[in-house]
Amino acid sequence: MCAAVLCLEAITIGLTTPVMITIADVSVGTALFVGLGLAVVCLLLAGMLRASWAYAAGYAVQVAALALGFVIPLMFLLGGIFAALWATADHLGRKIEREKAAAWAAYRAENP
Secondary structure (H helix, E strand, O other), X not given: OHHHHHHHHHHHHHOHHHHHHHOOOOOHHHHHHHHHXXXXXXXXXXXXXXXXXXXXXXXXXHHHHHHHHHXXXXXXXXXXXXXXXXXXXXXXXXXXXXXXXXXXXXXXXXXX
């Protein structure tokens, strides 16, 4: 679930690049570096979620997406939505993994 959130967020953040250039009057180089750079980070993290540190980095990406709201005010809303989706996906994923581990332990205890 977390990978799906990051992939959708990459699309949204990537689309902020032309908005930063045309509406927010950010220089082209800065907009490309921030918008597309953050989108690439989202996609790379989506592939690295097997490592536990990638989840902490995912929270850092959520903070960065919220920080884009200082340039594009709508990103406060969109960043908040993605942060809520990220936190929910992380929480539910961990809950599912705990329940799956408990079920396997119970199965192995009954069937040695």
